[in-house]
Amino acid sequence: QKEVEQDPGPLSVPEGAIVSLNCTYSNSAFQYFMWYRQYSRKGPELLMYTYSSGNKEDGRFTAQVDKSSKYISLFIRDSQPSDSATYLCAMSDGTASKLTFGTGTRLQVTL
Amino acid sequence: EPEVTQTPSHQVTQMGQEVILRCVPISNHLYFYWYRQILGQKVEFLVSFYNNEISEKSEIFDDQFSVERPDGSNFTLKIRSTKLEDSAMYFCASSGPLSGSSNQPQHFGDGTRLSIL
Numbered sequence: 001q002k003e004v005e006q007d008p009g010p011l012s013v014p015e016g017a018i019v020s021l022n023c024t025y026s027n028s029a030f031q032y033f034m035w036y037r038q039y040s041r042k043g044p045e046l047l048m049y050t051y052s053s054g055n056k057e058d059g060r061f062t063a064q065v066d067k068s069s070k071y072i073s074l075f076i077r078d079s080q081p082s083d084s085a086t087y088l089c090a091m092s093d094g095t096a097s098k099l100t101f102g103t104g105t106r107l108q109v110t111l
Numbered sequence: 112e113p114e115v116t117q118t119p120s121h122q123v124t125q126m127g128q129e130v131i132l133r134c135v136p137i138s139n140h141l142y143f144y145w146y147r148q149i150l151g152q153k154v155e156f157l158v159s160f161y162n163n164e165i166s167e168k169s170e171i172f173d174d175q176f177s178v179e180r181p182d183g184s185n186f187t188l189k190i191r192s193t194k195l196e197d198s199a200m201y202f203c204a205s206s207g208p209l210s211g212s213s214n215q216p217q218h219f220g221d222g223t224r225l226s227i228l
Contacts, residue, residue: 043202043219097142098156098167
């Protein structure tokens with residue numbers, strides 16, 4: 001079983017739709033959870049950073065963590081064509097600083 | 112907004128040659144990292160660096176790899192004798208500035224695309 005699983009997509013949605021992106025993980029030691037956005041030929045850009053279970057909202061983005069199910073989600077409201085990118089989930093165990101990434105989900109928001 | 116900068120953006124090198132990838136982390140950050148992403152694959156951790164020494168390294172980071180912070184602003188990754196399979200995007204990241212806590216969000220540069228011929 002992979003340590004972090006993420007559906008690679010591609011996911012295509014119309015402008016204005018609500019997007020749901022998800023990752024599952026197997027390592028129960030993970031405590032810190034991140035979502036990064038990566039445009040083509042660019043580095044990962046931090047979107048959301050959360051600790052333990054619960055919700056965190058920032059503008060159109062909401063991150064959810066369910067540690068009991070080992071499941072994290074990123075919701076994007078009112079999606080825009082500029083949201084078209086690859087979304088990477090990443091996590092760490094809190095005692096080491098390395099990040100473990102998912103494979104990324106490619107999102108396309110169409111007009 | 113402060114950012115991590117990496118040079119060069121693209122490096123082409125003959126197999127067996129040494130290559131140095133350079134990074135300027137965010138100025139008040141204390142923790143530095145290298146990751147790589149082979150085309151079509153996930154981002155993988157290589158090494159973390161704090162207080163002028165390696166904190167952790169992955170299995171990928173073998174004796175051919177080394178890191179250095181030669182001055183107060185640069186952070187470098189050296190590959191001594193490159194192999195074809197070293198072809199990848201290499202990302203530098205930094206986090207901080209609070210000393211004593213390594214669990215702070217990492218900010219990434221735009222990477223160096225390394226092509227080994």
